[in-house]
Amino acid sequence: MNTRDDLKRQLAQIDHKGYKAYKVLEGVYEFGAYRLAIDHVQGDPFATPSRVRLLYQNGNNIPQEYFCTRARKTAAEDFLLRRLHRSLRAASGDGRKGSGKSGLITACRVGQEVLERTAVLLSQETIEVRIEVGFPAYGRTIAAKELEEILFTVLPAAAKQAFAICPDLERGLAKAVYLADDQEYIRGELEKRDLVSFVADGSVLPRESGISQRPMKDAVPFHSPESLAVTLDLPHRGRLRGMGIRRGVTVVVGGGYHGKSTLLKAIERGVYNHIAGDGREYVITDSTAFKLRAEEGRCIRQEDISMFISHLPSRADTVRFSTENASGSTSQAANTIEALACGSRVLLIDEDTSATNFMVRDERMAQLVADEKEPITPFIRRVRSLYEQQGVSTVLVVGSSGAYLSVADTVIQMDCYEARDVTEKAAKLISGEMIKEGKGVGKVVSAFARGDAAAADGRLGYGVRRQRIEKMRVHGWDTLSLDRTEIDLRYLEQIVDETQTASLGYLLQYILEHLADGRKNAAVLAREASEKLQKDGLISMIPKNYGAGAPAYVREQEILAGLARYRG
Numbered sequence: 202m203n204t205r206d207d208l209k210r211q212l213a214q215i216d217h218k219g220y221k222a223y224k225v226l227e228g229v230y231e232f233g234a235y236r237l238a239i240d241h242v243q244g245d246p247f248a249t250p251s252r253v254r255l256l257y258q259n260g261n262n263i264p265q266e267y268f269c270t271r272a273r274k275t276a277a278e279d280f281l282l283r284r285l286h287r288s289l290r291a292a293s294g295d296g297r298k299g300s301g302k303s304g305l306i307t308a309c310r311v312g313q314e315v316l317e318r319t320a321v322l323l324s325q326e327t328i329e330v331r332i333e334v335g336f337p338a339y340g341r342t343i344a345a346k347e348l349e350e351i352l353f354t355v356l357p358a359a360a361k362q363a364f365a366i367c368p369d370l371e372r373g374l375a376k377a378v379y380l381a382d383d384q385e386y387i388r389g390e391l392e393k394r395d396l397v398s399f400v401a402d403g404s405v406l407p408r409e410s411g412i413s414q415r416p417m418k419d420a421v422p423f424h425s426p427e428s429l430a431v432t433l434d435l436p437h438r439g440r441l442r443g444m445g446i447r448r449g450v451t452v453v454v455g456g457g458y459h460g461k462s463t464l465l466k467a468i469e470r471g472v473y474n475h476i477a478g479d480g481r482e483y484v485i486t487d488s489t490a491f492k493l494r495a496e497e498g499r500c501i502r503q504e505d506i507s508m509f510i511s512h513l514p515s516r517a518d519t520v521r522f523s524t525e526n527a528s529g530s531t532s533q534a535a536n537t538i539e540a541l542a543c544g545s546r547v548l549l550i551d552e553d554t555s556a557t558n559f560m561v562r563d564e565r566m567a568q569l570v571a572d573e574k575e576p577i578t579p580f581i582r583r584v585r586s587l588y589e590q591q592g593v594s595t596v597l598v599v600g601s602s603g604a605y606l607s608v609a610d611t612v613i614q615m616d617c618y619e620a621r622d623v624t625e626k627a628a629k630l631i632s633g634e635m636i637k638e639g640k641g642v643g644k645v646v647s648a649f650a651r652g653d654a655a656a657a658d659g660r661l662g663y664g665v666r667r668q669r670i671e672k673m674r675v676h677g678w679d680t681l682s683l684d685r686t687e688i689d690l691r692y693l694e695q696i697v698d699e700t701q702t703a704s705l706g707y708l709l710q711y712i713l714e715h716l717a718d719g720r721k722n723a724a725v726l727a728r729e730a731s732e733k734l735q736k737d738g739l740i741s742m743i744p745k746n747y748g749a750g751a752p753a754y755v756r757e758q759e760i761l762a763g764l765a766r767y768r769g
Contacts, residue, residue: 203230208237209349216345220245223336223343235360237352240745245341246301250333252747253352255360257328262366267374268323275317276381276474280373282321283311283476285330285363292359293351299344302335306351306359309751312698313414313481314473315381317754319739319747328364331751332356379437380482384474386435387485394445397547397594398468398486399431400620401443405480406460406467407618414697416480421460421618428622429611441483444620448594449610450584452627460618461598462551468596469549469695472756490547491540491758494554495529496692500768502723505660508583509534509559513576520660525768529556530577537580539765541593542661542724543758548587550580551598561604584608607631664720668713668769673706675699681706683713686769693762696755704752705763707743708734712764727761 208230215222221244229238238254268274286308293306309320309331322329334356337347364370387399400406402424407417425431425444432442446468455461471486503521510519510531524531533556540548552560562579585608587593599605606612612627613620674682678699679691683706690696696705712726721729733742739752 202236203228205230205232205237205353208352212345212349215343218343220336220338220341220343223251232357235357237356240747243302243336246299246303246335246338248302250302250305250307250335253332253334253356255328255330255332255356257330257360257364258326263323263328263364263374265325267378270385271317272381272385272474273378274323276315276377277374278318278321278323279311279315279476280377281323281328281363282308282318284370284373285321285360286310288359288363289332289355292355292362299335299337299339299347300341301338303337303339303344304347304351305333305335306355307333309700309753313475313479314470314697315476316473316698316701317739318700318751319743319753320751322740330360331747376477380477381474383435383438383441384482384485387433387483388488390433391485391487394431395448396431396445397448397451397490397596398446398471399433399443399484400425400446400464400467400471401441401483404443404467404484406463406484408463408466414479416478420480424619426613426620426622428624429613429620443483446596446613447611448592449588450594450605450608451596451611451613452605452609453596453598453613453615454600454606454623454627455615457600460615461600462553463618464613464615464620465549465551465596465598470697472695473697487547488756489543489545489758490549491543491545492549492551492694493533493536493540494551494692494694495556495559496532496536497527497529499527499532499535499689499692499766500525501527501531501535502765503662504535504538504765506531506534506538509537509578509580510576511578512573519576530559532556533559533580535765536762538661539724539761540758541591543727543756543761545758546593548593548595550595552600552602553598561602563602563604581605581608603630661724662722662765665713665717665723665726665764666719667717670710670713673710675703675706678702681709681763683709683767683769686767688763688766688768690763690766693759696759698753700751700753701755701759703747704739704743704755705759707747707752708755708760709763709767711742712760713769723761723764727757727764730760731757 211226223242226239227242229236236256241252243251267277289306289308320331337344400423404423405416405420406423407420409415409417429444430442431445435441453461467481467484468486469492471484472488472490475482501522501524503523505520506522507519558577559580561581581604584595597605606627612624614623670683672684681688681702708730712730716726716729743752
């Protein structure tokens with residue numbers, strides 16, 4: 202193995218040469234207390250920064266109790282990553298100069314969610330850290346002395362400051378893993394108590410702005426109505442009261458700007474844990490919950506949407522429906538089928554982002570246009586059967602139509618960001634009203650509702666063929682491309698971080714190159730990828746140079762959604 206002295210000699214030899222000479226540095230170097238791995242060198246100073254790892258072999262002094270479970274390990278790695286990011290920012294400052302990204306030093310940026318990532322990996326023997334470094338140059342001429350200072354001084358000092366055991370580090374780690382323990386406890390209680398979500402009293406649900414996920418200052422703290430209140434005894438925090446949203450059909454109503462969508466947004470992001478101080482750290486949702494919406498223009502590949510749409514005038518086959526440009530209703534139908542294929546036990550819907558004709562059809566219109574002339578069976582005619590026959594719950598936000606009150610088990614009104622249980626009041630208003638149920642839901646859905654992707658074969662497209670992907674790119678958090686084919690992710694609202702988009706790109710590439718065989722459909726492939734993810738971790742499915750950024754955990758739901766939107 203190369204030594205630190207070998208690295209110094211190589212740097213001296215390539216100083217002032219053309220930028221591509223930096224490539225000779227790729228490899229692993231022994232530094233004594235740790236190893237430095239230069240995995241990938243950028244092609245020029247303006248390209249994506251180079252990829253570097255620090256590996257502390259047998260140098261992990263962090264108590265094993267802080268990463269003895271998956272939830273604790275994720276929380277500990279997340280805490281250390283945030284600490285490292287601050288250390289690198291303080292150590293590098295803006296003093297390094299040069300062309301393009303010269304001197305840029307950063308670890309993976311993080312948001313409010315605590316996600317499993319590859320940027321920091323803890324084990325009993327090691328701490329492995331992934332860092333992006335802009336190798337310095339003036340013009341396109343190598344500045345070896347500046348890089349030597351980064352690799353030999355800045356990185357080790359920042360990493361030592363981030364990971365060296367001290368009282369401050371121990372307190373921070375303890376706080377992070379104890380919060381993770383409490384969050385996992387709540388997730389377990391959801392199952393035991395037949396809840397789909399828990400929203401703690403005192404939670405701050407509104408965000409700072411439309412482009413910031415930080416909590417809004419002076420926002421109205423959430424408080425549960427007494428009739429929906431649940432009290433939990435958490436392992437570390439102790440007693441915690443909050444609103445329990447029961448399984449079944451829950452309708453959230455209220456005037457405009459009173460907090461309906463804010464509540465739903467907190468619930469949909471509750472599939473992930475959040476950091477302390479976020480305001481939503483005790484908003485916990487069934488991890489399979491999926492946010493549905495209309496998505497005009499998406500492609501659909503031979504999916505069975507007949508549960509919602511049939512006997513089209515064009516005679517198109519809705520059992521194996523395909524289109525390059527889906528309408529609002531066909532896209533929302535396909536999104537629903539895909540969620541069921543992944544075993545989602547909870548569907549989350551906001552009236553504002555849904556196709557009206559998919560959601561409801563009032564009685565006057567039904568009298569004017571006979572059922573046999575209407576291809577769409579609206580969701581309102583399926584929502585009860587989905588729960589009663591298949592155990593799939595739904596949480597809906599509605600503001601303009603009272604039709605869903607007739608099928609609701611629970612009705613919550615948001616009034617100036619305060620939650621009220623108005624179930625009894627709603628029941629009196631709709632006394633005697635009945636919603637005509639659609640037929641055959643059990644037969645159509647049974648292959649999907651239990652997450653049995655193999656049984657769904659044939660209902661979610663034909664086999665996906667194996668193919669070689671030359672290049673994967675990420676364009677912000679909402680778009681990625683495989684070779685020249687773009688995948689639009691704007692409407693997958695539970696992708697909350699650009700690193701998840703990167704992860705999804707790597708996973709789709711892995712699926713198409715290693716798992717696809719021309720026989721397995723998209724649902725089966727998403728399930729296999731998710732199982733490998735759970736068993737072997739993200740690190741097993743990403744390339745060594747991870748050129749689109751250090752990836753973060755994505756669910757099976759998003760894997761299938763990404764694969765289904767791939768037009769290649």
